[in-house]
């Protein structure tokens with residue numbers, strides 16, 4: 147892995163602006179806490195969180211160009227919300243030399259979730275939704291749930307997302323629907 151690439155608050159603010167940098171720093175802290183709570187590698191969780199939104203502020207044309215450069219699925223084109231995770235994962239793998247598949251998957255699927263998420267994927271998904279700078283209806287309940295039951299927290303975060311999408315009249319990604327179905331089928 148490249149060692150000359152440092153992601154800290156300054157680098158995040160320069161790239162993403164103050165508000166998004168605050169979100170990412172919060173997600174990294176929450177991800178590390180949840181990882182320790184659930185026996186997952188906290189360093190890995192923090193690294194995944196620090197880079198998960200590295201392309202959140204990129205223009206659609208930049209993201210679409212990187213989809214070509216990295217040979218990603220063309221169906222991601224035209225939707226920054228869907229493509230910023232897969233592009234970040236490809237960037238980490240190709241440009242930073244990250245080889246840990248679990249870490250890359252956590253970043254890749256952080257927007258939609260998916261059926262069969264690993265513990266690390268769940269941790270980033272929950273941390274992204276519950277970090278301290280998030281402010282929306284239900285976020286305090288989500289924070290409490292995340293401390294007790296990681297699957298229930300992911301389920302609640304997915305439900306929140308799907309509700310917000312439906313309120314805006316937007317179609318959810320099929321991966322999110324399959325993820326919710328999968329969480330609903332778990333025995334806890």
Ligand SMILES: [Fe+2]
Pocket residue numbers: 198199202230231256257
């Ligand atoms: Fe994101």
Ligand SMILES: [Fe+2]
Pocket residue numbers: 169173198199274
């Ligand atoms: Fe995020």
